[in-house]
Amino acid sequence: MSETVTGFEVEDIRFPTSRQLDGSDAMNPDPDYSAAYLVIRTGTGAEGHGFCFTIGRGNDVMAAAIRSLRPYLIGRRAPRDAADLAALHHELTHDSQLRWLGPEKGVMHMAAGAVVNAAWDLAAKRAGLPVWEFLAAMSPEELVSLVDFRYLSDALTPDEALGILRAAAPGRRERADRLRATGYPAYTTSAGWLGYDDAKLVRLAKEAVAEGFEQIKLKVGESLADDLRRMRLAREAVGPSVRIAVDANQRWDVADAIRWMEALAPFDPHWIEEPTSPDDILGHAAVRAGQPVKVATGEHAANRVVFKQLLQAGAVDFVQIDAARVAGVNENLAILLLAAKFGVPVCPHAGGVGLCELVQHLAMFDYVAVSGSLEGRVIEYVDHLHEHFTHPAVVASGRYQAPAAPGFSARMHPESIAAHRYPDGPVWRPGTPGRTS
Amino acid sequence: MSETVTGFEVEDIRFPTSRQLDGSDAMNPDPDYSAAYLVIRTGTGAEGHGFCFTIGRGNDVMAAAIRSLRPYLIGRRAPRDAADLAALHHELTHDSQLRWLGPEKGVMHMAAGAVVNAAWDLAAKRAGLPVWEFLAAMSPEELVSLVDFRYLSDALTPDEALGILRAAAPGRRERADRLRATGYPAYTTSAGWLGYDDAKLVRLAKEAVAEGFEQIKLKVGESLADDLRRMRLAREAVGPSVRIAVDANQRWDVADAIRWMEALAPFDPHWIEEPTSPDDILGHAAVRAGQPVKVATGEHAANRVVFKQLLQAGAVDFVQIDAARVAGVNENLAILLLAAKFGVPVCPHAGGVGLCELVQHLAMFDYVAVSGSLEGRVIEYVDHLHEHFTHPAVVASGRYQAPAAPGFSARMHPESIAAHRYPDGPVWRPGTPGRTS
Incomplete structure (x- = not known):
């Protein structure tokens, strides 16, 4: 025992x-x-x-x-x-x-x-x-x-949190069944990396729509001329009804963000993600107030205190939790409760190594037992590196399938670990093709 | 070359x-x-x-x-x-x-x-x-x-920063001479550690005043009854004209801070330091608005973006830079310029190991070339561990003496390094008296 x-x-x-x-x-x-x-x-x-x-x-x-x-x-x-x-x-x-x-x-x-x-x-x-x-x-x-x-x-007391969770208790079983049957909506970032050329962007964007995604995301922020061209190409490729989010990865100061997004707004971006420093609560609020596109952030927000203020300041339209940035499930539970209190949808950050695997559990729990809603909610998906996990995230027809295996889907294959161990794994040995550092 | x-x-x-x-x-x-x-x-x-x-x-x-x-x-x-x-x-x-x-x-x-x-x-x-x-x-x-x-x-453009520095250029030499002659005001925290008993607190507070300090600081936040008693004893010991700052070291939520400081206000605390999370810009603004005591923070503020917002939000009366928390002299220069732009005095955090030694340089530079003022400004001083430095900070008659030796006063004695190396230095070997971990 x-x-x-x-x-x-x-x-x-x-x-x-x-x-x-x-x-x-x-x-x-x-x-x-x-x-x-x-x-x-x-x-x-x-x-x-x-x-x-x-x-x-x-x-x-x-x-x-x-x-x-x-x-x-x-x-x-x-x-x-x-x-x-x-x-x-x-x-x-x-x-x-x-x-x-x-x-x-x-x-x-x-x-x-x-x-x-x-x-x-x-x-x-x-x-x-x-x-x-x-x-x-x-x-x-x-x-x-x-x-x-x-x-x-x-911003949130234990009693208020209890109230939120009790209000969502009825219907837990039905929502869990629905997840098992139809999954949770995903969007894909695989098309939009800044290092990809236009032809690859257009091809991948069309493939994403064909695969059933209703939202894609483009990286922006290096050159406005490039972003206008890429956004136009992407919009032409996916049509008017597929959402295109854009992500500046903290590239801008407040005035830059406002100017840039006013220029991109005619292409109807769904949100602007990380327009500026993840520490800049007041800056995000100013960006949200200063241009027409909705604001998303959170993958680099350091902790629940930063999320609390983003919500208090009316700085965000979407809360982007990350499964591995804050102190684990417990702190993400605090953030889910804060978002529910303020009525802001949670659209998790994923990609990286194993972030899709982890965060799908938190979004699905949020739907079943906290927010009780899928409205406006979507989990990021990037089609990289899943093969290294024993229970990879599965996205089909644009939706994350509910994980069934016990645990957090966090286990990597022993062979993957052995191959990629730094600096002595075979992938990193001198002479390996493409080795850069 | x-x-x-x-x-x-x-x-x-x-x-x-x-x-x-x-x-x-x-x-x-x-x-x-x-x-x-x-x-x-x-x-x-x-x-x-x-x-x-x-x-x-x-x-x-x-x-x-x-x-x-x-x-x-x-x-x-x-x-x-x-x-x-x-x-x-x-x-x-x-x-x-x-x-x-x-x-x-x-x-x-x-x-x-x-x-x-x-x-x-x-x-x-x-x-x-x-x-x-x-x-x-x-x-x-x-x-x-x-x-x-x-x-x-x-909040601050390069041109505005240039304007601040140009405005302070006249008089640099006179202010430097004044520092060499009379030093920079210090306050002492040595009396007020929470682990010290009442008699030690009173004795050290009186000694501080006798040594010429015009400000002392007490740690608070563990028990309001204890804090009321300690604050009363300290006020009686130092009289009405010596400033007593209090420091909660992030202990409270916003409502706690307001309640506690309303209770301590009759003893005229000079500032409440770190009332809540160092990430909580809006929380500090609420504490400042919600009770009568001035607010100080910054020793744990992560970077210039947090300081920028503390100033934009009107959350602080005193900016407490730390020499070793942010990315060195360069980032502290940004923070000094931000404080000057907003007209808020900088009162550096010190103590620890070598923080007094470092930060005195930044405060003195601020006086000579940025703010041009000593008004409302004071550097923390804690009388610990200076003996391990080859050019220790010197405080006399309640004032930091201007360092004359080339460099940042950061060099420790080789013998101190050898003795305190962890875990194999003699101080840490099993059997050393008082060894706890």
Whole structure:
């Protein structure tokens, strides 16, 4: 019964994606998609998997940060339920000495998120449920107990959170059945990387529509002339009814964002994503007020306090959670509740390494037990690197299929880990074609 | 002439301050003041010293982050002037892959700050000037060239910054002379640590006044009854004319802060410092609007974008820069210019390990060449750990004496480094009295 954690292994895994300019955008010209990857193991061999996503350099720093949390896990009773998972999350984010390295932001906070998410993977597997169902099986009281309300009470109290969850309790079963039958809407970013030429953009945009996607996304922000041309080509390729979101990846100051989006507005962009610094709450509010296109952000928002303010300031039309940026499931639950309180739809960020795999669970849980709605909601999908996961996210006809396997879909194939280990895996050895760094 | 950097050494140094509860506050009950300490060395043996301050656990992660920046320095021409220092700062904070780990916050950002500050130490030594004079000898144009204005232009443009610096150019020499003659006002936090008993608080408060301090600071936030008693004792000890600031170290939500400060207001606190999350710009604005005591924050503000918003939102009466939290001298220059634009005084955070040594240079430069004023300005002073530095900060009659030695006052004694190296230095070996972790 009191099974303990006996193993805690961290790997620095990097994929040489810069060789094809996959993932290229206005701020990230040559990413090597990477994961600081954690496996926790119990005495009986049960495993929990979690990771931080990075884009190359610095993945070793993330791995060191995760390793620094080893003492919290080794010898600990393997987390099984809401109480265990609340306690672990609290200890990792409130360590008085480690807190100085954030607080609650950047490398140490993402490391805490990897450990928390690995614990959720372990606990959900033990319960025999995918994480979205494991969460949706918890009572409103258990869910509220998972959240750290510190710094939130001026926007959301535990009682208000309980009210939101209780209001969504009726119909949980029907919504879960609906997800299993028809999935959750997805949009694709695969067409729109900045490093792709016009012909590839048009071809991929048309393919996306043919595959059933009702929304695509283009990267913008490097050159307005290029963006106008690409946006026109994309609009011609997909027609008037498919939504085209655009994403500036933090490229602009406020005035730039307003000027640029006024110019792109005739092509009816669905949202402008990350127009400016992810820390700039007031800047996002000014961009939203200053031009006609809706504003989305959140993949780099450091924590629940930033999301709280984005909502308080009326700075966003869409909240873009990321499964591996904040302190794991617990903090994302806080953010889902904040978004529900303010009535703003959550459209998760994904892509990277394994972010689609993780975040689909959170969006599906949100639909079943928090917001109760699919309206205006869509999960990002990027068709890269899924083959390295034992239970990859599956998108068919433009919709994420509900995961059925127990856990968080976070487990990578051992062969993938061995091949991409940095710097000594075969992919990174001198002489490998395309090796750049 | 083209001397290059050939050495880059990082040490994990920790002081067992938790054994005496020095530095204890409402959020940090048992800190072990620590430094991830960097020495860069040129081929001719010139050195630059820089560091990140932490409070114990995680100092190894900071050290790993600094080490990850080694490739930027080794083989580089040793920085000499504004152009070199601007280029280094830009490269470290705009590395497209490392940026994912922040962006511009937390462990990676502080690591960039340590490297940037070490480069300033090196360059100032080569110029034969203390950093505050090295900065004050630069033209307004050179100073503006050091700043990264990305995300600032809605609050401060390069032209506005140039105007501020040009307006302060007359009188630079007189103000520098005045600093050399009479120093810069200090306040002391040494009396007010939360772990100290009442008798020690009263004794130290009286000693502070006798030593010439016109401001002291108490830690608050753990128990209102205790804070009322301690505030009363302190006010009785120092009399009505000495300022007593209070510091909650992020302990409260907004409503707590308002309630608590309304209760303490009859004792005339000079400011409430860090009432809530350092990320909560709107929360600080609400605290400032909701109770009568002035608001100070900034030691944990992650970057210039957060400071920009604190000023735009009217959230603070005092801007508390920290020399080792943001990306070094360059980013603090941006923050000094923002504060000057908004007319808000800068009262630096110090204490820790070496923070007094560093930040005095920035405050003195601010007086000479940016704000041109000492009004409402005071630098924190904590009388700990200065003996480990070869050129310690000197406070006499309640005023920081202007440093005269070339560089950033950042160099620690080799014996101090050897003794406190973690985990293998003699201070940390098993069997050392008071060893706790």
